[in-house]
Amino acid sequence: MTMEEQSLDDLTLSQTMPLCQESFSEWWNTVSAPPLSYITPTVINVPEETWKTDGHMDMLLLNDHSLTEVFDEELFELPPPDVSTMDGVNPTSSTVPVTSDYPGEYGFQLQFQKTGTAKSVTSTYSEHLNKLYCQLAKTTPVEVLLGKEIPLGAIIRATAVYKKTEHVAEVVRRCPHHQNEDAADHRSHLIRVEGSQRAQYFEDPNTKRQSVTVPYELPQLGSEITTILLSFMCNSSCMGGMNRRPILTILTLETAEGLVLGRRCLEVRICACPGRDRKTEEENSTKMQSGTKQTKKRKSTPGSSSMKKSRPTSSAEEEDKDVFVLNVRGRERYEMLKKINDGLELLDKDRKPETRVKHEFVLPSSGKRLLHRGDKSDSD
Numbered sequence: 001m002t003m004e005e006q007s008l009d010d011l012t013l014s015q016t017m018p019l020c021q022e023s024f025s026e027w028w029n030t031v032s033a034p035p036l037s038y039i040t041p042t043v044i045n046v047p048e049e050t051w052k053t054d055g056h057m058d059m060l061l062l063n064d065h066s067l068t069e070v071f072d073e074e075l076f077e078l079p080p081p082d083v084s085t086m087d088g089v090n091p092t093s094s095t096v097p098v099t100s101d102y103p104g105e106y107g108f109q110l111q112f113q114k115t116g117t118a119k120s121v122t123s124t125y126s127e128h129l130n131k132l133y134c135q136l137a138k139t140t141p142v143e144v145l146l147g148k149e150i151p152l153g154a155i156i157r158a159t160a161v162y163k164k165t166e167h168v169a170e171v172v173r174r175c176p177h178h179q180n181e182d183a184a185d186h187r188s189h190l191i192r193v194e195g196s197q198r199a200q201y202f203e204d205p206n207t208k209r210q211s212v213t214v215p216y217e218l219p220q221l222g223s224e225i226t227t228i229l230l231s232f233m234c235n236s237s238c239m240g241g242m243n244r245r246p247i248l249t250i251l252t253l254e255t256a257e258g259l260v261l262g263r264r265c266l267e268v269r270i271c272a273c274p275g276r277d278r279k280t281e282e283e284n285s286t287k288m289q290s291g292t293k294q295t296k297k298r299k300s301t302p303g304s305s306s307m308k309k310s311r312p313t314s315s316a317e318e319e320d321k322d323v324f325v326l327n328v329r330g331r332e333r334y335e336m337l338k339k340i341n342d343g344l345e346l347l348d349k350d351r352k353p354e355t356r357v358k359h360e361f362v363l364p365s366s367g368k369r370l371l372h373r374g375d376k377s378d379s380d
Contacts, residue, residue, distance in 0.1 A: 108262025
């Protein structure tokens with residue numbers, strides 16, 4: 001027999017059980033409890049329709065405003081994330097981006113180096129057309145000028161969009177050929193920032209537009225401008241990419257939270273010979289602007305009448321060889337001049353048979369008919 005079994009056998013029932021109960025009741029009475037008058041019960045207004053005739057409640061409708069005020073439905077919902085505190089978040093952009101210039105309170109401006117229109121230049125800017133011409137994957141310096149000091153943490157964002165309205169909703173991307181040749185993570189981006197390890201590439205989740213940002217650096221000592229280096233990684237004529245559709249590049253000055261402080265927009269053409277294309281397009285633009293004045297001057301000069309007056313002095317052979325072209329504005333004038341020309345053509349046709357008839361009558365020397373080979377005479 002173990003010691004535990006011996007201890008259990010030696011136990012005897014205590015005769016002081018009532019004393020324990022009395023001590024517990026005495027202890028219970030010593031516990032202080034607030035009176036019922038201090039307890040404010042929560043009154044629930046239950047409509048009478050919920051009670052049955054047998055005294056039991058079928059369903060409790062919690063329509064009381066006191067309960068709804070106590071329980072918060074948004075208690076277990078997480079608060080929305082703060083976009084401004086998240087690192088590397090691209091702020092949302094509109095479907096149709098704004099392409100108008102906005103210098104803002106800081107006087108945001110862009111400048112380009114004057115390289116001229118030589119064939120050897122890799123990039124050149126036309127102030128007359130507000131257009132940048134550059135070669136594929138060649139570094140193009142862009143100078144940023146501000147009127148006053150900007151807050152710390154500002155960035156510069158570059159975004160490419162199509163110029164024409166029918167293409168503005170489409171995203172500007174590189175052609176598949178140049179994408180496959182590139183091994184970079186951001187190989188689908190058209191615009192790149194060179195010379196900076198802090199450049200970041202974004203793609204908007206709503207519009208799918210691509211952009212690149214670079215932190216704004218203060219001008220160096222003795223300078224007022226900050227230079228950023230851009231590269232365009234596809235030609236404007238690439239099939240499957242821009243496909244000869246003109247594009248615009250939007251450069252915006254933004255805060256770290258994505259607030260736009262300034263905006264500049266310019267047209268960009270990526271081609272093999274920027275100097276030649278710039279010179280050609282500037283000449284065509286100048287001709288189109290001065291074309292209306294030249295046509296008015298030509299109309300005022302009576303050149304057609306003088307040409308017609310000089311025709312009788314020339315010989316018939318020279319008139320047949322010379323052909324003149326006259327530009328006429330207006331349908332009525334054209335019909336009138338056409339009738340005059342048709343009448344002169346008829347006169348020329350009438351004159352030619354007369355000369356042939358004269359020669360036919362002049363050729364025979366007498367009234368006798370000329371005999372041809374195989375013909376017989378009247379005497380025969």
